[in-house]
Amino acid sequence: MNLKKIDVNINGKDYCLEVEENLRLIDLLRDKLHLTGTKEGCGEGECGACTVIMDGEIVNSCLVLAFQADKCRIITIEGIEDEIIKNSFIEEGAVQCGFCTPGMVLAAKSLLDKNLNPNEEEIREAISGNLCRCTGYNKIVSAIKKAASIKRGGDSE
């Protein structure tokens, strides 16, 4: 297997890396860079546990090959400094086992970056690519509503 040289910015830091040609982005993040906040669930794009933000959009890092991320900007859960979303998740009890949480937070972040006043349907749509087997989703939806409300400058609902 040949190695491929890539330049990639992860969480604001520039990396120049040599990667195996069939290496997935999730493997690069977890195994090479030890950014283990990104989880692997299904490995086929169904569960969203491996969600990262790539050039501003959420993607499944299990469905991106590392060499495809050459010259891209990646944000993982480790790079999220948004305390409002994180605290809302904690306060609303939106975290149980925690496996889906990094993906959920990134999906929420991606939504709230574009829309600070999402309705319930828009919130559910935004997290529709992320499975949670603990919470039944309601607490996650409440957490995102709360984060949106705080970001709009209001109090928590």
Place this chain on the structure above:
Amino acid sequence: MEAIKPKSLEEVLEYKYKYKNDAKIIAGGTDLIIKIRKGEENPKVILDISTIQELKGIRETLEYIDIGSATTFTKISECILLNKNLKGLKDAAKSVGSPQIRNRGTVGGNICNASPAADTVPPLLALDSILVLERKGRKREVYLKDFFKDKGRVDLGEDEILTRIKFKNLLKNQGLGFYKLGLRRALAISRLSFAVFLEIDEMNRIEIIRIASGAIGRFPMREYELEEYLTGRIINEDTLKEAESLLERIIFERLKGRQTAKFKSIAAKGVFKKALLNALYLCKGVNEFEKN
């Protein structure tokens, strides 16, 4: 496996010419990476076109709306160039997978993988889209309806790639409707879908109709018999009933011997009707049937 990230379309065509069928195109990767990991595909070379600007984006030319093959489903569903009469295409793009999949998956991949359940193919068929296929030093065009040869097999040369998809923009009295039946809301693979292109006159007489189905055959296809029946007729309850029973017979015949034949032939009626009424609504601005 050798992974190559060409910088321009010209470079892609050069590599494709060099490696022919040994080189597999990767764009969104939402299908190919799974297949490679399952061992179903084992390409010697993969060519990444996901960042080739010439293959991305939607533009309007004098005659056509023209979509680059590496345009993502998200970009299609959000494109302001696609006006409201083309809602069926946006609805189909929006119905693909999940936000994560739509941010990566491309319309070109949807077409070239030739899955029977490809969501954006029925609307593009109903629009009578033309595909632009390019190889080093040569370009040709084929109608999408002639592109599928069998399940997973398309009319694409060993050194050729799909570069653009184009169709005529719609007029005021034309509309494109889409409806899909899936198992759950997000990430549902189409169990059944219909797209209907409709042009009507003031009397609700059908001037032109093009109907395409998804997931009821070896690949998405036009439903010519139904189109022929409906052309020239005035849309009313009787016409719809007749059309539905004709469709039920066509689908049952096509799927004969399969377990799903009965279910799909009955479900198809409702899905088709919804797609047609969606198209009618776009032509008229009101839905006359829902009012009754």
